[in-house]
Amino acid sequence: MQTPSRASVPPALRRRIPRVADLAPLMQFKKPEFGAAARLQRANTVWDLRDMAKRRTPTAPFDYTDGAAEAEISLGRAREAFLDLEFRPGILRDVRTVSTVTPILGKDSALPFGIAPTGFTRMMQSEGEYAGSQSAEAAGIPYTLSTMGTASIEDVAQAAPNGRNWFQLYLWTDRDRSMELIARAAAAGNDTLMVTVDTAVAGARLRDVRNG
Numbered sequence: 703m704q705t706p707s708r709a710s711v712p713p714a715l716r717r718r719i720p721r722v723a724d725l726a727p728l729m730q731f732k733k734p735e736f737g738a739a740a741r742l743q744r745a746n747t748v749w750d751l752r753d754m755a756k757r758r759t760p761t762a763p764f765d766y767t768d769g770a771a772e773a774e775i776s777l778g779r780a781r782e783a784f785l786d787l788e789f790r791p792g793i794l795r796d797v798r799t800v801s802t803v804t805p806i807l808g809k810d811s812a813l814p815f816g817i818a819p820t821g822f823t824r825m826m827q828s829e830g831e832y833a834g835s836q837s838a839e840a841a842g843i844p845y846t847l848s849t850m851g852t853a854s855i856e857d858v859a860q861a862a863p864n865g866r867n868w869f870q871l872y873l874w875t876d877r878d879r880s881m882e883l884i885a886r887a888a889a890a891g892n893d894t895l896m897v898t899v900d901t902a903v904a905g906a907r908l909r910d911v912r913n914g
Contacts (some may be wrong), residue, residue, distance in 0.1 A: 746747065755826075757773035762913040763825045771905025807894055809866065812842030819896065821850030833862040839865030844897055846870050859890035868894040872901060 704846040740910050745751045748776060768779035775887055803812035817838050824830030838845035839862035846868040847858050859867050869887035 704898035709814065717841070721759075740869050742841070759826065761863075762910070763797070765909035766822065766912055767820070767826050767909075769907060769909040771875045771907050809893070813845060816844030816866075817846060819846040819848035819898070821848045822852055823848070824852035829857045835865055835867060837858075838862065844868050844894070846894075847892075848889075855883070855886045859892065866894075868896055870896040870898055873897060873899075 733777060741754055742751075751898045752768070756768075767781065802813050803810050805811070806814075806816065817834055820834075823834065831847055831851050835847070835858050844866045845858075845862065846853060847853075848870050849872045851858070853861075855869060867890070868891045869883070871880060871883060871887075887895065
């Protein structure tokens with residue numbers, strides 16, 4: 703069988719050495735990232751983030767954030783409740799107008815959830831409540847500042863002036879003090895007051911006890 707001459711082979715089928723200009727779009731080079739950005743790129747799940755935090759955080763602050771009271775039964779059940787949630791795929795449907803926007807307490811949220819209150823946030827990370835409120839603002843979801851927060855109501859509101867800021871209240875025996883907090887939250891632009899009753903009796907947080 704005679705091999706066809708190069709001149710008789712169509713240009714698209716001729717063998718040739720690829721040019722860099724041809725390969726560049728396929729190689730998808732990325733600018734290298736370092737520090738926190740690089741670590742976050744390696745996190746594929748929430749559990750990956752937890753493992754990173756555990757490696758880089760002193761034991762006491764990590765256990766305060768990660769732990770719960772007594773045998774942590776309620777924490778385990780809460781995690782099981784999330785595992786029970788399932789996504790039901792919808793096939794052969796028009797998805798051109800799909801939106802995650804959800805009304806929450808009279809206003810739209812970009813996602814059907816917000817950031818819940820956490821006390822002593824800056825014990826875990828130096829930017830604490832400021833980072834939380836700014837992240838919520840960027841994502842278009844509510845952020846809730848805890849009564850036991852480590853930043854003032856006014857400073858958190860100023861850090862995320864266009865965000866939807868909420869305030870969580872523990873109703874103390876000192877009612878005047880509680881009313882003062884409510885007034886400050888309203889003056890700072892917080893549009894929602896979250897009253898929680900989970901600490902009528904403080905639970906024994908055994909991890910915290912062991913950590914001194």
